[in-house]
Amino acid sequence: MSDEIHVVYADVEALEANLATAAEAMDALGGRRRFELSPVVVAAHEALADRWDDRRNALVESLTAAADTLGQVAVAFRQVDDGLAESAPDIGGRVP
Amino acid sequence: MTRPFPLDDPLRATAVAYRRAGDTYTALAIAGGEIATALDGGLDADGGFSGRAAESVAALMTEHVERIRDVEILGSSLAEVFVQHADELAALETEVADVLARGRRNWDRLLAAERAEAEAEADHRLARQRLATASLGVAVDPSQAIAAHDEADRARVRWRAAESALDGAEAAFGLDRTALEDLADAERLLDEVTVAALDDQDLASVADPGFLNGLGGLFQRAGSTILDGLTGGGGPGLGLPGIALPGGGGLPGLPPVPDPISDAWHEAGDRLQEYGRYLVEANRRREDRGGRFRWAGPDAGFDAFFEDGAAAVGILGMGGELYHDDAGGYCGGSQSCIVGVATPLGGAITLGHTVLYTPERPRHELIAHEQQHIHQYEELGTRRFLTRAALSFAVDVALGGDGYVDTHYEREAYYVQDHYGDPAAAPSPDLEVPDGYFHSETPDDYNFGWWTSRPRPVKELSAEITEWIWEWP
Numbered sequence: 001m002s003d004e005i006h007v008v009y010a011d012v013e014a015l016e017a018n019l020a021t022a023a024e025a026m027d028a029l030g031g032r033r034r035f036e037l038s039p040v041v042v043a044a045h046e047a048l049a050d051r052w053d054d055r056r057n058a059l060v061e062s063l064t065a066a067a068d069t070l071g072q073v074a075v076a077f078r079q080v081d082d083g084l085a086e087s088a089p090d091i092g093g094r095v096p
Numbered sequence: 097m098t099r100p101f102p103l104d105d106p107l108r109a110t111a112v113a114y115r116r117a118g119d120t121y122t123a124l125a126i127a128g129g130e131i132a133t134a135l136d137g138g139l140d141a142d143g144g145f146s147g148r149a150a151e152s153v154a155a156l157m158t159e160h161v162e163r164i165r166d167v168e169i170l171g172s173s174l175a176e177v178f179v180q181h182a183d184e185l186a187a188l189e190t191e192v193a194d195v196l197a198r199g200r201r202n203w204d205r206l207l208a209a210e211r212a213e214a215e216a217e218a219d220h221r222l223a224r225q226r227l228a229t230a231s232l233g234v235a236v237d238p239s240q241a242i243a244a245h246d247e248a249d250r251a252r253v254r255w256r257a258a259e260s261a262l263d264g265a266e267a268a269f270g271l272d273r274t275a276l277e278d279l280a281d282a283e284r285l286l287d288e289v290t291v292a293a294l295d296d297q298d299l300a301s302v303a304d305p306g307f308l309n310g311l312g313g314l315f316q317r318a319g320s321t322i323l324d325g326l327t328g329g330g331g332p333g334l335g336l337p338g339i340a341l342p343g344g345g346g347l348p349g350l351p352p353v354p355d356p357i358s359d360a361w362h363e364a365g366d367r368l369q370e371y372g373r374y375l376v377e378a379n380r381r382r383e384d385r386g387g388r389f390r391w392a393g394p395d396a397g398f399d400a401f402f403e404d405g406a407a408a409v410g411i412l413g414m415g416g417e418l419y420h421d422d423a424g425g426y427c428g429g430s431q432s433c434i435v436g437v438a439t440p441l442g443g444a445i446t447l448g449h450t451v452l453y454t455p456e457r458p459r460h461e462l463i464a465h466e467q468q469h470i471h472q473y474e475e476l477g478t479r480r481f482l483t484r485a486a487l488s489f490a491v492d493v494a495l496g497g498d499g500y501v502d503t504h505y506e507r508e509a510y511y512v513q514d515h516y517g518d519p520a521a522a523p524s525p526d527l528e529v530p531d532g533y534f535h536s537e538t539p540d541d542y543n544f545g546w547w548t549s550r551p552r553p554v555k556e557l558s559a560e561i562t563e564w565i566w567e568w569p
Contacts, residue, residue, distance in 0.1 A: 040288075062163075
């Protein structure tokens with residue numbers, strides 16, 4: 001049933017690691033190079049490189065934020081799990 | 097002291113530099129693809145969640161992978177732009193090398209012609225001095241005076257010939273200089289196309305601004321789902337500690353992935369290639385025909401500028417295509433025929449050696465008509481042709497005509513057209529139009545009957561006056 005809750009911490013953490021790796025790899029794609037092109041083409045290329053760096057940085061931020069958020073979610077679920085386990089006797093639940 | 101060769105390579109960049117830029121962006125494309133593939137392959141089917149949250153996580157992560165895939169597409173697109181530029185520039189480099197080699201030969205010819213002309217002038221002066229001396233003693237020995245006179249005449253003829261050869265050498269070298277200027281212009285056009293392609297690169301999809309907000313919204317919903325499960329739908333009794341989720345709202349509206357290979361770029365590249373083919377054809381024609389006509393005279397620079405400009409308008413501005421005919425060989429030979437271009441009367445217009453045709457496949461008669469105009473341009477040069485055509489137009493209009501069909505230059509062209517196939521009426525600089533011929537009397541007339549409404553003597557008067565204008569010294 002789609003409303004069932006099932007969290008596999010290892011999978012969430014693997015996903016977080018993949019996102020972080022992708023963010024680092026994208027970050028490494030920065031750094032512009034200069035070419036001996038016609039002056040007007042050099043100017044247009046540098047403008048494009050500026051735009052590309054802006055976009056790339058935004059993408060890296062998105063990837064990093066996604067990785068961080070997944071990490072926080074995993075931590076939160078663990079805390080919820082721990083809290084539920086501690087309070088299980090008080091609410092008639094089963095002690096793990 | 098020998099003067100140094102004055103022409104240089106006019107190109108501002110090299111094809112190698114553009115290929116290097118293309119290689120860099122190919123590497124970017126490959127890197128983007130590898131990152132996307134690695135992230136894609138590392139995704140679990142549900143990202144560690146189940147239920148609606150899992151579906152949402154999977155959908156969002158797929159979108160994230162696609163954002164990185166856009167980097168791959170962007171890199172490929174830029175690589176194509178630079179490689180295309182490199183290919184076009186390599187062709188221009190070949191042309192420049194050819195023109196410079198030819199220019200060096202013509203420069204040597206020019207220097208030799210200058211020396212020969214100076215020597216011939218000195219010989220002529222010497223012969224005239226001898227003639228003057230002999231003339232003083234004519235009463236003593238008339239035969240010496242006659243011999244000195246003959247020698248002075250021959251020296252003058254040799255000097256004139258040397259001057260003519262020098263004119264020819266200067267004209268040939270001037271054409272090389274013009275050809276290099278044309279090639280510099282072609283590179284400028286190429287630069288403009290590449291700049292437009294770079295400016296058009298759409299990076300919007302590389303990092304969608306709504307992505308992060310969408311992600312936050314997703315996890316808020318995922319958190320709600322979890323809480324609903326924990327509390328039986330009763331709301332956040334326990335809460336989720338320590339999670340600061342940015343933003344809110346639904347899944348981002350991700351924009352469609354644009355086509356990064358601009359159609360405009362391809363079209364502009366095709367136009368540029370076509371214009372490059374025109375330049376090659378025009379330069380070959382100038383080399384072949386340069387020495388034979390007034391076209392190679394001191395106004396050659398303007399003549400070339402005029403017809404190259406007309407070709408640029410026809411090919412780059414109006415989408416015309418170069419055409420080579422299968423009969424007569426005028427198109428691609430003495431004419432650069434650009435077809436599929438709108439012209440004022442829907443037929444053709446001759447601008448130097450460039451002829452803009454409206455039909456995609458012009459009739460042979462029409463091509464022959466325009467060929468006669470080519471001979472007229474070559475006979476007079478562009479400035480004088482246009483001036484006399486304008487004067488003829490004014491005279492014919494003043495006499496009640498349309499300014500066109502009965503003028504001398506159009507009578508010649510229509511005579512060729514109306515008698516196509518008759519060797520005596522083939523296009524020629526020496527064409528003679530019989531008295532009494534007018535285009536309007538032929539059965540193959542255009543549908544402009546009002547042109548013929550003037551009485552015959554007035555038409556003949558217009559033809560006579562415009563012929564007189566044409567033959568003005």
